[in-house]
Amino acid sequence: MLSRPLWHPQSEIFSRPLTMMPNRLLAFFFRAGLAFAVQAASADEKPMMKAVVAHEYGTPEVLKFEQVPRPEPKDDEALVHVIASGVNPADPLTLNGKYAQEWGTHLPLIPGYDIAGVVEKVGAKITTLKVGDAVYGYPTFGGGWAEFVTVKEWEVAAKPKSLSFAEAAAVPMCALTAWRALVDTAQLQAGQTILIHGGSGGVGSFAVQIAKARGAKVIATASTANQDLLKQLGADVPIDYTKTKFEDVAKDVDAVLDPVGRETLAGSYGVVKKGGIVISLVARPDPVEIEKRQIRGATVWVQPKAKDLAEIAHLIDARKIKPVVTQVLPLSEAIAAEQQAATHHTRGKVVLRVADEPKS
Numbered sequence: 409m410l411s412r413p414l415w416h417p418q419s420e421i422f423s424r425p426l427t428m429m430p431n432r433l434l435a436f437f438f439r440a441g442l443a444f445a446v447q448a449a450s451a452d453e454k455p456m457m458k459a460v461v462a463h464e465y466g467t468p469e470v471l472k473f474e475q476v477p478r479p480e481p482k483d484d485e486a487l488v489h490v491i492a493s494g495v496n497p498a499d500p501l502t503l504n505g506k507y508a509q510e511w512g513t514h515l516p517l518i519p520g521y522d523i524a525g526v527v528e529k530v531g532a533k534i535t536t537l538k539v540g541d542a543v544y545g546y547p548t549f550g551g552g553w554a555e556f557v558t559v560k561e562w563e564v565a566a567k568p569k570s571l572s573f574a575e576a577a578a579v580p581m582c583a584l585t586a587w588r589a590l591v592d593t594a595q596l597q598a599g600q601t602i603l604i605h606g607g608s609g610g611v612g613s614f615a616v617q618i619a620k621a622r623g624a625k626v627i628a629t630a631s632t633a634n635q636d637l638l639k640q641l642g643a644d645v646p647i648d649y650t651k652t653k654f655e656d657v658a659k660d661v662d663a664v665l666d667p668v669g670r671e672t673l674a675g676s677y678g679v680v681k682k683g684g685i686v687i688s689l690v691a692r693p694d695p696v697e698i699e700k701r702q703i704r705g706a707t708v709w710v711q712p713k714a715k716d717l718a719e720i721a722h723l724i725d726a727r728k729i730k731p732v733v734t735q736v737l738p739l740s741e742a743i744a745a746e747q748q749a750a751t752h753h754t755r756g757k758v759v760l761r762v763a764d765e766p767k768s
Contacts, residue, residue: 454478459554460742462517465505468746473739476518478556485558486537487529491765492577492736493552494522495758497610497667500750502550513549519746520552522757523559524567524576526766534561536714542567542766544721546580546712553742555762565717568724571731573765578731578757582610583720585710586618589665589687593706598623600662603654603679607643608634608732610757611667611689616641617729627658634755637732655679663687677701732756 454477462470481487499519501507508514524544527537537543545564551557567576589611590596602619606612607628619626620642628643631650638646647654653675658664660681666673669690676686677697685704686693693705723729736759737745745758 454480457555458739459518460520460739462503462519463515465503465508465515468500468503468743468750470503471519471743471746473742476554479551479558481529481531481558483531483533485531485560486527486534486564488523488525488543488557488559488564489528490520490523490525490552490555490557490762491573492524493520493739493760493762494577494579494581495745495749495754495760496521496581497749497752497754498581499746503746518551518554518557519742520550520554520557520760521546521548522577522580522582522759523547523552523557523564524573525557525762528556536561537564542573544568544573544576544580545714545717546584546710548712552577553739553760553762560712562714563712565714565721568721570725570727574736574759574761575731575733577759578610578733579614579720579724580712580717581710582757583614583618583729583731584712584716585611585689585708586615586665587716587720588710589689589708590615590618590622590663593687593708594663594665594685596622596624596663599625601625601627601660602663602665603658603661603676604628604643604665605654605672605676606630606667607641607646608637608755609667609752610754612665613637613641613732613756614729615665616643618723621723621728624662627654627661629654631753637755641732666690677703733759735759736761 456475457478459476461472464470527539527541530537543564544567547557547559547563602624604612604615607616608630616626616628626643627645628638629647629649630638632648635646647657655675658679661679662684664676664686666676667689673688680703682702687706692707698705734756739760739762748758
């Protein structure tokens with residue numbers, strides 16, 4: 409038994425030079441010190457997560473699959489564990505910096521403007537969401553291509569019960585865009601006729617279904633390979649634009665929805681009746697044509713709205729709208745998904761699977 413406490417400053421052990429300590433005691437103190445250092449460091453470290461990140465603007469190849477700090481929700485935010493995230497035609501334009509100023513994007517950038525997941529944590533001011541809720545929505549500034557993302561209350565709504573998380577992730581941005589164009593802007597009514605360009609695409613496929621749900625007659629364009637899809641979606645008059653000019657078929661329509669631009673937009677003014685409207689998703693309608701033909705023109709920019717997401721979910725669960733999911737890829741294949749989006753010829757939507765579907 410030692411006559412003095414081991415940790416006494418004058419103990420025999422501590423009075424010796426460090427090199428004279430027994431090896432087993434040196435090992436003990438080393439392990440104890442290392443454990444203390446690790447615990448201290450761990451207390452300061454943020455939880456990490458997998459994410460797809462762009463540190464510079466450019467082509468899809470600038471994306472990196474890496475570990476980043478997990479976000480912490482503010483008082484007016486909820487943290488969502490992402491199960492799946494959609495890929496949109498506009499994503500490459502955000503990635504290359506074109507929309508940086510308009511949308512307020514900053515580097516480093518985590519894409520992903522469609523999400524479906526489960527609420528993991530809520531801020532003190534959140535009133536409509538609780539931990540464990542299955543939600544879907546559109547985070548305004550992206551972040552969905554990651555294991556976790558923070559959202560505002562008005563950016564998400566309850567996930568459609570009839571859809572898987574992967575299917576639900578194909579809905580928000582494109583469906584909200586179509587809703588904003590047809591319901592809010594065109595105020596499309598039963599008995600009216602609308603021409604929808606790109607009816608087999610992300611926005612177009614939802615627009616066809618929303619228009620039909622509102623009782624409108626739908627003329628829609630797509631390539632030869634997608635004529636069957638137009639019919640499945642409910643288009644009354646499908647047009648193969650590779651074989652037929654839409655101007656030869658569509659006459660005196662009440663509204664046109666154009667996600668293409670250029671020649672397609674230029675040819676659309678002449679098919680709209682007086683007082684009708686041309687809505688573009690990619691360009692400002694020509695004011696000269698608008699005035700000359702006494703029609704209206706509008707450019708639509710989508711924004712998240714929980715109320716609209718809830719109404720869309722209701723129509724989905726009522727089997728009046730369904731998403732068209734072409735492919736589900738793992739998050740690690742985000743570059744391939746973005747390359748496909750950049751072609752602007754995707755049938756429906758491509759979805760990235762971030763985590764396994766929760767067991768019901």
